[in-house]
Amino acid sequence: MPVQDLEKKFQEKIDNEVKIEPKDWMPEAYRKTNLRQISQHAHSEVVGMLPEGNWITRAPSLKRKAILLAKVQDEAGHGLYLYSAAETLGMGRDEMINDLHSGKAKYSSIFNYPTLTWADIGAIGWLVDGAAIMNQVMLTRTSYGPYARAMVRICKEESFHQRQGFESLLVLSRGSKEQKEMCQDAINRWWWPALMMFGPKDSESSHSEQSMLWKIKRKSNDELRQNFVDMIAEQVKVLGMTLPDPDLKWNEQRKHYDFGEINWEEFWNVVKGNGPCNKQRLDARRKAHDEGKWVREAALAYAAKKAAERKDAA
Amino acid sequence: MNLIRKFYYGDIPDEKAGGNEISKSSQSQPDEKSWPLWEVFIRSKQGLDHKHCGSLHAADAQMAIENARDVYTRRMEGVSIWVVESKYITASNPEEAGELYEPAKDKVYRHPTFYNLPDEVNHM
Numbered sequence: 001m002p003v004q005d006l007e008k009k010f011q012e013k014i015d016n017e018v019k020i021e022p023k024d025w026m027p028e029a030y031r032k033t034n035l036r037q038i039s040q041h042a043h044s045e046v047v048g049m050l051p052e053g054n055w056i057t058r059a060p061s062l063k064r065k066a067i068l069l070a071k072v073q074d075e076a077g078h079g080l081y082l083y084s085a086a087e088t089l090g091m092g093r094d095e096m097i098n099d100l101h102s103g104k105a106k107y108s109s110i111f112n113y114p115t116l117t118w119a120d121i122g123a124i125g126w127l128v129d130g131a132a133i134m135n136q137v138m139l140t141r142t143s144y145g146p147y148a149r150a151m152v153r154i155c156k157e158e159s160f161h162q163r164q165g166f167e168s169l170l171v172l173s174r175g176s177k178e179q180k181e182m183c184q185d186a187i188n189r190w191w192w193p194a195l196m197m198f199g200p201k202d203s204e205s206s207h208s209e210q211s212m213l214w215k216i217k218r219k220s221n222d223e224l225r226q227n228f229v230d231m232i233a234e235q236v237k238v239l240g241m242t243l244p245d246p247d248l249k250w251n252e253q254r255k256h257y258d259f260g261e262i263n264w265e266e267f268w269n270v271v272k273g274n275g276p277c278n279k280q281r282l283d284a285r286r287k288a289h290d291e292g293k294w295v296r297e298a299a300l301a302y303a304a305k306k307a308a309e310r311k312d313a314a
Numbered sequence: 315m316n317l318i319r320k321f322y323y324g325d326i327p328d329e330k331a332g333g334n335e336i337s338k339s340s341q342s343q344p345d346e347k348s349w350p351l352w353e354v355f356i357r358s359k360q361g362l363d364h365k366h367c368g369s370l371h372a373a374d375a376q377m378a379i380e381n382a383r384d385v386y387t388r389r390m391e392g393v394s395i396w397v398v399e400s401k402y403i404t405a406s407n408p409e410e411a412g413e414l415y416e417p418a419k420d421k422v423y424r425h426p427t428f429y430n431l432p433d434e435v436n437h438m
């Protein structure tokens with residue numbers, strides 16, 4: 001069948017909400033876009049463990065420690081669901097990991113910000129996971145089957161992440177003067193980076209249009225960002241805290257919150273590798289991978305030995 | 315060089331993959347040998363079928379089961395796990411779906427609704 005016909009059939013499937021599965025024909029650009037997006041998403045989950053891992057040993061109580069451990073373990077699981085989905089597009093796991101470690105592959109810039117106080121862990125759950133959920137809920141309906149299925153599983157678990165974060169901040173917001181200040185300070189530092197998670201404005205985003213046509217994405221960056229602002233602007237009232245944006249205000253005509261301009265210079269700077277923790281994060285990843293090499297080799301050697309024993313016994 | 319390239323339930327040859335190109339960099343594989351890929355099937359509760367839920371890498375079957383427990387059943391999602399190395403799965407080809415399923419198409423008499431019975435015959 002000529003390529004034009006295949007492309008036409010492919011688009012018809014997408015238009016009719018038929019999911020694309022790994023063995024189906026797909027345009028190369030569709031494969032590449034999905035591969036880039038899913039592997040970046042996987043890397044983000046994995047690197048995302050680092051800022052939170054920073055507080056596991058210093059969590060204020062055994063309960064909070066157990067919660068944080070479970071959350072970080074979930075992030076590892078999410079990374080694995082996503083690598084598994086990305087692998088269906090024809091790239092090996094090792095290669096994806098190599099691309100992350102060489103700096104060729106990106107991950108969400110949000111994880112290049114430091115976690116300075118315990119309140120940051122609450123703020124990450126509420127704001128960072130909250131922003132991620134907006135994106136992920138949309139992605140449960142993405143056109144590529146394995147990605148959509150991974151997202152369904154992730155969304156089920158992600159809700160616990162956001163709720164525990166909010167609850168943790170709620171406790172601080174009802175605590176001592178110092179705890180309240182710590183809570184507000186964390187919100188102040190995480191608010192703008194969380195807004196940046198949705199990516200460049202629609203007018204500047206290079207991938208959005210084709211991604212919408214292929215239903216990889218179903219909402220634009222600006223739409224998702226607006227939904228997020230509307231949600232958080234209400235929730236912050238429950239905490240009795242404020243968001244660090246003097247321009248934030250309800251717009252009765254639009255039925256949405258207006259908000260101030262994002263510092264795009266900072267956004268691009270962090271994407272390009274100049275954020276506060278870019279180097280630290282990649283170094284930690286590489287170190288873990290290098291130091292795990294002997295374990296990976298030993299496991300293979302053990303499996304080979306066991307297999308040989310079984311063969312002898314037979 | 316034999317790369318593990320995964321397409322659920324088997325493999326499609328490169329020339330048939332969409333637009334087919336795999337980037338140049340993917341040809342440079344590290345010298346380290348990687349753990350094989352396993353497909354994971356979970357029985358969510360007693361009485362139900364095992365259902366495919368994803369894949370993972372593991373050195374052997376035992377490790378694949380243990381990893382599957384950690385990755386896919388952290389919230390009691392399963393009571394039984396099957397793992398099988400991905401390379402042993404053979405899949406039907408979507409391009410041949412027409413011919414493959416065609417024989418069932420014109421056999422409407424296999425469905426109960428094909429038969430019109432008088433109203434007096436309840437619950438049949």
